[in-house]
Amino acid sequence: MNEMDFSHTKRFDPAMPYKRFVRQMSDWYNGGELPGLAGQDLKFVLKLQKDKMRSLGLDTTCKLTTAGSGNSDTGCFSFSDRIFINSITGGNMVMTRSIVDTDNQLTKNTEDICLTAIIQDLKDGTNPSNDMALCCPHCGAPSTLGELQAGCKHCGTHFLMSEMYPTVMNCFINEKYDRDKNAAKNKHDLKVILTASIIPMIAVGIIGNLFTNQGQNIIMSIILGLLGGIFGGGYIGIMIFVFKKLFEVLGLMGRQMRGGGHTASTLIRANKIKQHDPEFSSEYFRDKVMSLFRMAVYSRDATELACCKCRCPEKAADIIEAQLHNFNINSCKIKDMVCDAEVTLFLDCLHYKEGKVVSKTDKFRMHMRKRIKSPTELGFSFAAVSCPSCGASFDARNVKACPYCNNAYLHEDHDWIMTDLKCIG
């Protein structure tokens, strides 16, 4: 494909890649096949997660169907740098998922969810440099854009620019409503409340009738008391049920609002970082925070990851799925051009504990560090970096020095790394 074709065909609409990605995520849940559209970091996170589940003997089956009209609410927001544009694309879906171990089904539920994908594409008219470090989309080997167009050194595959973009940088699933759990709970609540209100009303009705209507026949009094009890008690019961549901909805709203109180201060701190790093964005930072958290939690040993300078806390060790609900930047200190940021993560997690899968809301405090000397690059991944000393491209996820020239590779010079992680509730 030549440059002319490239500019003709490149009218970026995230709806199509989004639909493809949803199908690929469903395949990943079912068989573990990594989504072809996922960028290297997301592929790495999904691989670690699947490996962790397999090592625990767990497997999932999942059905994702588009909810309602079938239209995803796409392209609502995007952020860009010199080269890339990232579109935050979300759609409402119904997800039926079950988690099984070797002989038992541990959970099965149907939920209304929102699946959000951060889809990255080249900006119209931009041409990234041929030296840009990039992973081979086929074999994952670290390479550069120019090399991949000429044919990957490892697997020989040739790529066109249109085959390398768009990619999905990150993906979030937010549960909105658990249908099965809710239906079962409603049925149970209604039964309990009706029983609790009808039985005493019947007793009151019968006793009342027997004592007040002396002249009436006893059987008639009992029947009238019974009917009065059923209707009166039923009416009161339904009123109580409606009130209870109203309060539960308010409680659910409270859960949805977690972490929302600090949005303004988070934006102020994001702005402070932005003054030093003009291409910093809180969306990009949030994706990085979540990628690092997931890598640390899903990997066998977080300290093996070069982008992680701390251990995975014990309370996070049994997490088999972590979804971001909200995040706050609590503080950021910039000293000698090194930025240390402290963030709070509000998460919805699945834990695998003593043979059971439990869903929980979790809160973590995380410390992040990056040297602010060059602007953040949206497409950057430690999976393919170019050595600042010799220019060779290599995978820096598990090494501290360039394998070609042996010069130390300082991860915090190039992207955010995690320096501390604690569970705080």
Ligand SMILES: [Zn+2]
């Ligand atoms: Zn390759």
Ligand SMILES: [Zn+2]
């Ligand atoms: Zn080198």
